[in-house]
Amino acid sequence: MSDDVVLTAQLDPMGDRAVYKQIADHLRTAVARGRLREGDQLPSEARLMDHYGVARMTVRNALRLLQDEGLIIAEHGRGVYVRRRPPVRRLASDRFAQRHRKEGKAAFIAESEQAAAIPSVDMIKVSEVRPPADISDRLHLAEGARAVMRSRRYSLDGRPVETAISYIPADLARGTPIADPNPGPGGIYARLEEQGHTLERFTEEVAARMPAPEEARVLALPPGVPVFRLVRTAYDIAGRVVEVCDTIMAADAYLLAYDLPAR
Amino acid sequence: MSDDVVLTAQLDPMGDRAVYKQIADHLRTAVARGRLREGDQLPSEARLMDHYGVARMTVRNALRLLQDEGLIIAEHGRGVYVRRRPPVRRLASDRFAQRHRKEGKAAFIAESEQAAAIPSVDMIKVSEVRPPADISDRLHLAEGARAVMRSRRYSLDGRPVETAISYIPADLARGTPIADPNPGPGGIYARLEEQGHTLERFTEEVAARMPAPEEARVLALPPGVPVFRLVRTAYDIAGRVVEVCDTIMAADAYLLAYDLPAR
DNA sequence: GAGTGGTCTAGACCACCAC
DNA sequence: TGGTGGTCTAGACCACTCT
Numbered sequence: 001m002s003d004d005v006v007l008t009a010q011l012d013p014m015g016d017r018a019v020y021k022q023i024a025d026h027l028r029t030a031v032a033r034g035r036l037r038e039g040d041q042l043p044s045e046a047r048l049m050d051h052y053g054v055a056r057m058t059v060r061n062a063l064r065l066l067q068d069e070g071l072i073i074a075e076h077g078r079g080v081y082v083r084r085r086p087p088v089r090r091l092a093s094d095r096f097a098q099r100h101r102k103e104g105k106a107a108f109i110a111e112s113e114q115a116a117a118i119p120s121v122d123m124i125k126v127s128e129v130r131p132p133a134d135i136s137d138r139l140h141l142a143e144g145a146r147a148v149m150r151s152r153r154y155s156l157d158g159r160p161v162e163t164a165i166s167y168i169p170a171d172l173a174r175g176t177p178i179a180d181p182n183p184g185p186g187g188i189y190a191r192l193e194e195q196g197h198t199l200e201r202f203t204e205e206v207a208a209r210m211p212a213p214e215e216a217r218v219l220a221l222p223p224g225v226p227v228f229r230l231v232r233t234a235y236d237i238a239g240r241v242v243e244v245c246d247t248i249m250a251a252d253a254y255l256l257a258y259d260l261p262a263r
Numbered sequence: 264m265s266d267d268v269v270l271t272a273q274l275d276p277m278g279d280r281a282v283y284k285q286i287a288d289h290l291r292t293a294v295a296r297g298r299l300r301e302g303d304q305l306p307s308e309a310r311l312m313d314h315y316g317v318a319r320m321t322v323r324n325a326l327r328l329l330q331d332e333g334l335i336i337a338e339h340g341r342g343v344y345v346r347r348r349p350p351v352r353r354l355a356s357d358r359f360a361q362r363h364r365k366e367g368k369a370a371f372i373a374e375s376e377q378a379a380a381i382p383s384v385d386m387i388k389v390s391e392v393r394p395p396a397d398i399s400d401r402l403h404l405a406e407g408a409r410a411v412m413r414s415r416r417y418s419l420d421g422r423p424v425e426t427a428i429s430y431i432p433a434d435l436a437r438g439t440p441i442a443d444p445n446p447g448p449g450g451i452y453a454r455l456e457e458q459g460h461t462l463e464r465f466t467e468e469v470a471a472r473m474p475a476p477e478e479a480r481v482l483a484l485p486p487g488v489p490v491f492r493l494v495r496t497a498y499d500i501a502g503r504v505v506e507v508c509d510t511i512m513a514a515d516a517y518l519l520a521y522d523l524p525a526r
Numbered sequence: 527g528a529g530t531g532g533t534c535t536a537g538a539c540c541a542c543c544a545c
Numbered sequence: 546t547g548g549t550g551g552t553c554t555a556g557a558c559c560a561c562t563c564t
Binding site for chain 4: 044045046060063074075076077078079080
């Protein structure tokens with residue numbers, strides 16, 4: 001690849017703006033204007049040093065800045081590339097509606113097939129625990145009461161996109177398939193309804209932040225990608241909370257869509 | 264402040280894990296365990312160099328890592344501090360319901376007063392434009408059709424938290440207060456309903472990503488804080504799209520809450 | 527003025543990747 | 546094997562904050 005496409009700018013070493021920021025601005029503009037496209041390789045650090053006449057740390061600071069913005073990705077031994085935007089999954093607000101459950105498929109599987117992606121689930125763990133305080137509050141559990149915890153990781157086409165931990169009050173789950181690693185067709189919501197807990201509504205609380213190191217590891221997140229934390233609470237027609245699901249999602253893989261009535 | 268509280272770890276310079284990551288791990292643990300609390304000052308770079316016996320860049324790499332995670336904030340000339348978590352505004356999914364509008368207050372103002380925070384709005388701009396393609400699509404505008412653009416920035420207790428750009432089809436807005444900088448009591452939704460466009464429902468699409476430099480500047484975002492992009496589409500009872508609002512929100516200032524029916 | 531973080535230089539050695 | 550990015554050193558000067 002010819003570097004001429006990219007390397008044409010003059011720096012202003014006397015200006016107020018730090019040199020590394022000027023270099024970052026220059027490269028960012030090259031991406032914005034399409035001189036560098038998704039997947040294109042940037043000039044190597046050595047070339048950038050030559051071109052701009054600066055030390056390596058100055059070049060690296062510029063690249064770090066762009067990496068933190070999620071614009072580029074550095075691959076050890078290979079080079080630095082313009083980040084490819086992954087396909088985005090759009091999650092509609094009716095995705096847990098009963099009519100979707102009747103086909104016997106859990107929500108994640110059903111949606112993925114619509115999106116022509118290959119879904120998979122791993123790292124499944126089921127146990128009985130005392131949930132964290134914020135979860136216990138939402139479950140309206142008595143002090144010290146226990147819940148069945150179902151933890152798993154979802155992937156699309158082999159890329160991890162989401163981890164989820166469901167908490168179900170222990171008295172609802174004990175002795176049912178909900179406490180088994182494989183809850184059967186339709187997932188745990190189908191099982192809850194079979195137990196007489198017809199679902200009435202959900203609430204979802206959505207936050208976004210940078211991942212903790214452990215989250216970045218499990219989701220194989222590159223630098224500059226935040227996560228959604230989505231906590232869903234399920235209510236049955238008696239008004240009882242029957243499940244709280246704590247989800248961490250790679251934010252570059254999701255678009256959350258909600259319908260709101262105006263009255 | 265005594266450094267003993269923090270500086271007690273041994274490094275393993277021969278281990279596989281980079282030294283700066285070990286230092287970051289150590290400091291992160293100190294925060295997680297409460298040895299360092301919100302607002303506490305970390306030992307200076309010079310002290311960390313002495314303590315760990317490393318060069319300054321190694322210390323700075325460790326601090327950079329934690330800053331990118333949103334855990335700490337460096338203040339030039341003052342020191343490095345454990346980031347304070349700002350109070351979070353919880354946005355309920357009924358915040359645009361008609362009943363809230365009747366009191367004559369725009370949504371942002373009404374919510375803020377509930378949260379005992381002082382709201383303000385600035386950078387108000389109103390003009391007539393051809394909206395960007397993704398907005399035109401949502402507005403169902405004809406090719407090249409125009410819309411009134413209302414742009415503004417919201418702050419809470421002086422801190423910018425959100426920028427919003429509303430687009431209203433030009434034929435709905437021309438010659439009404441909607442095209443004025445001050446749309447009057449109840450905001451533009453109240454004006455739209457007065458024009459006979461009774462609101463029926465909204466859709467909201469929520470994404471999260473790292474801010475572009477311009478967004479970070481306008482919202483005064485520290486490193487390590489992502490943004491929500493929330494695009495709200497308003498439909499009237501005739502099924503017509505009467506507004507699309509493109510919002511960028513500081514993710515550390517918001518918790519989005521939605522209600523979903525189960526059927 | 528003393529102490530803090532911000533920027534920059536000029537090297538060194540290492541780990542990873544493709545050829 | 547050569548080129549790539551990853552880590553680390555040992556300095557230097559600057560800008561900002563507080564006293």
